[in-house]
Amino acid sequence: MDNKATHSAETSTPRRTYALVFLVLVIITAVEVGLASTALSRGLLTTMFLSLSFAKAALVAGFYMHLNHDNRLYTYLLVLPAILLMVFLTLLILS
Amino acid sequence: MTTHSSAQHEDHFRAGHALGLNHLKLGMWLFLASEVMFFGSLIAVFLNYKFEVPPALEELAALDVTLVGLNTFVLLTSSFTVVLGLSAIKQGDRGGLIRYMLLTLLLGAIFLGGQGYEFTQLFAEGVTLTSSLYGSSFFTLTSFHGLHVFIGLLWVLIVLFNGLRGAYSPDNYDGVEAFGLYWHFVDIVWIILFTIIYLI
Numbered sequence: 001m002d003n004k005a006t007h008s009a010e011t012s013t014p015r016r017t018y019a020l021v022f023l024v025l026v027i028i029t030a031v032e033v034g035l036a037s038t039a040l041s042r043g044l045l046t047t048m049f050l051s052l053s054f055a056k057a058a059l060v061a062g063f064y065m066h067l068n069h070d071n072r073l074y075t076y077l078l079v080l081p082a083i084l085l086m087v088f089l090t091l092l093i094l095s
Numbered sequence: 096m097t098t099h100s101s102a103q104h105e106d107h108f109r110a111g112h113a114l115g116l117n118h119l120k121l122g123m124w125l126f127l128a129s130e131v132m133f134f135g136s137l138i139a140v141f142l143n144y145k146f147e148v149p150p151a152l153e154e155l156a157a158l159d160v161t162l163v164g165l166n167t168f169v170l171l172t173s174s175f176t177v178v179l180g181l182s183a184i185k186q187g188d189r190g191g192l193i194r195y196m197l198l199t200l201l202l203g204a205i206f207l208g209g210q211g212y213e214f215t216q217l218f219a220e221g222v223t224l225t226s227s228l229y230g231s232s233f234f235t236l237t238s239f240h241g242l243h244v245f246i247g248l249l250w251v252l253i254v255l256f257n258g259l260r261g262a263y264s265p266d267n268y269d270g271v272e273a274f275g276l277y278w279h280f281v282d283i284v285w286i287i288l289f290t291i292i293y294l295i
Binding site: 082 | 116120121124125127128129131132135138139142143146160161164167168171172174175177178179182275276279280282283286287289290293294295
């Protein structure tokens with residue numbers, strides 16, 4: 001059941017999409033390495049790096065792990081502990 | 096519950112669809128949820144030490160962002176080959192699966208080689224597991240990730256072996272998919288580690 005559902009969804013994800021995602025991931029990584037040697041303010045760079053890495057993680061999870069068309073429960077299983085971690089890290093920083 | 100419905104339930108369970116979900120995949124996602132907390136705690140420790148006891152400038156200068164950027168590219172490429180391998184077997188292309196898994200094996204090994212080279216460079220600069228709090232938390236975090244990549248490489252070998260003996264088909268690719276989820280997760284962890292260790 002699930003296998004078939006995933007299968008039909010999978011055939012709708014052409015290899016071209018995977019290649020496009022890969023290209024975007026590589027470009028973002030190259031931009032990150034380039035930005036690392038610039039003299040922009042620390043705060044701005046940190047915000048940019050965190051945003052870019054979040055975008056990369058979301059692309060891998062969404063397209064390569066198929067969360068964009070798979071059962072929502074799997075997304076919750078990944079996002080819930082990630083949110084708990086964010087709360088923990090925020091409390092850690094505030095302390 | 097009648098005997099008939101009980102037997103029916105058992106059939107559904109055996110088929111792995113009692114929840115309307117593939118049990119292997121659900122189990123894999125539950126494992127990955129626990130892995131988020133595992134790496135999360137290591138990341139929290141690393142960040143805490145980094146901000147509470149700032150590393151020496153020489154320690155930060157020893158980090159080679161370009162080398163690790165290239166290694167990141169290698170790991171991202173391996174995620175691409177894994178998803179192409181899964182796509183191949185879903186279309187019945189067993190040869191494609193084998194080729195992409197071999198490429199994944201090669202790329203994963205290159206990543207580990209790159210990490211090993213980086214470690215030797217850091218040792219030469221005096222950054223070791225026992226040199227400082229920064230060194231301890233750095234090597235603990237990156238080595239645990241490297242261990243996950245190594246386990247992934249052993250897993251690719253199993254997928255390759257199963258693929259060669261014809262265990263996978265367009266109707267049965269759960270094993271490849273479960274491995275893929277693990278590998279992509281390890282890739283995501285690296286994306287985050289690359290940012291918090293080398294960029295921020």
